[in-house]
Amino acid sequence: MRRQLIPFCALMLTAVLAACSDGEAPQASAQAGDSEAAGGPSPEPAPFYVGQWAADPVWCTDQSEGFPITITPARFEGRENICDMTEIETTPEGGATAQLACQSEGETIREPISFAQAGEQIAIVWPDRGTEATLFSRCE
Numbered sequence: 648m649r650r651q652l653i654p655f656c657a658l659m660l661t662a663v664l665a666a667c668s669d670g671e672a673p674q675a676s677a678q679a680g681d682s683e684a685a686g687g688p689s690p691e692p693a694p695f696y697v698g699q700w701a702a703d704p705v706w707c708t709d710q711s712e713g714f715p716i717t718i719t720p721a722r723f724e725g726r727e728n729i730c731d732m733t734e735i736e737t738t739p740e741g742g743a744t745a746q747l748a749c750q751s752e753g754e755t756i757r758e759p760i761s762f763a764q765a766g767e768q769i770a771i772v773w774p775d776r777g778t779e780a781t782l783f784s785r786c787e
Contacts, residue, residue: 693720694720694735694743695743695762695764695769696718696743696762696769697718697719697720698717698718698785698786699715699716699717699718699785699786700715700716700717700718700769700783700784700785700786701713701714701715701716701783701784701786702781702782702783702784703784704784704786707784707786707787708786714726715786716783718732720732720735721733721735723747723749723760727751728749728750728751729749729750730747730748730749730750731747731748732745732746732747732760733745733746733748734746738761738763740763741763741764742761742762742763742764743761743762744759744760744761744762745759745760745761745762746758746759746760747759747760758773758774758775758776759773759774759775760772760773760774761774763780765780765782767784767785768782768783768784768785769782769783769785770782770783771783
């Protein structure tokens, strides 16, 4: 069963990472202004990996052959599964690692994941599946 879920989770991760974050930026900007006006500190910017991403930029708008994934500060979401992200840590290189707990077909799959900035893209590695990174582009 686990072998069937690994490709499924990889595909779901691809979909989650391609989601757009255009709607978040204005809200964050407005909140920062409100916070500063109130005399409080500015909120922390979202981690670099937060947003909608796709392994193929076409998937951001045409989901006939693939789909984007969405990453929030605490979740990794695909077309048919949702993964909670815990134990999130930054790496000395400026990346991040986390533990995923994914619900799929009535089972919970746990595995590590790592994110690294790669120019305008992010590189994602699932260490339990090998060390080859998959590049994702941000959806706009």
